[in-house]
Amino acid sequence: VSAAGPPPPRPEPADDGADGAAPEPGCATGLYTARDLRHQIRFLLWMAATAAGYIGATAAQRHGASIPMPLRWGIVGLACLLALQAIRSYLAFLRTADELLRRIQMEALALGFGVGAAFSVLYPLLEGLGAPRLSGRAGALAMLLAWSAGSWIGERRYSGKGDA
């Protein structure tokens, strides 16, 4: 019987991919599989297209007088279609994502939804007490910011960086 025992495991850092084996191509943190990365890039591209569509639709509304009504409808409709496509690509990303990544995203979405809903309902009460009046889009912005923060917190939590 050999007294040597099993070989020692290769050193494994918390999450930086420098464990002696090459991390996946284009994968800086080891959190994304190649498929996740592909889906996320697709989602980000659709988000960028949605943002461009939103800017275009907003500009069309501002300069509405000089633009024929059917064209204005078309521009706003296009912005809506781009947003729907971004939602579809996010769902595709979420459904096929690595299960830890899906957990992180679900927790981030829960945080985003909770913050967005609470902000939308409660901030008007603060406005009644004299807080600055905000745009109706502020709730959506709070939701997006909380979602982003939740993603960051989740990645740190499950990688062990948040333990310090």
Next chain:
Amino acid sequence: LTNRLRLLRAERGWSQAEVAERLGVSRQTVNAIETRRYDPSLPLAFSIARLFGIAIEQIFDPEAQT
């Protein structure tokens, strides 16, 4: 949920990235399971057991403390 994933991996001389690739998950998922920050889903737990060729309860134990 405690597990012997790190030990089993060491016995075979596999890196986390190799195990992750064989299981079709991310390297961080393997790391989070080993460090008990994340409990795998049942399908993934079965995949891990199949990968190492042993019963699932020989890898995961809901009661033991390490």
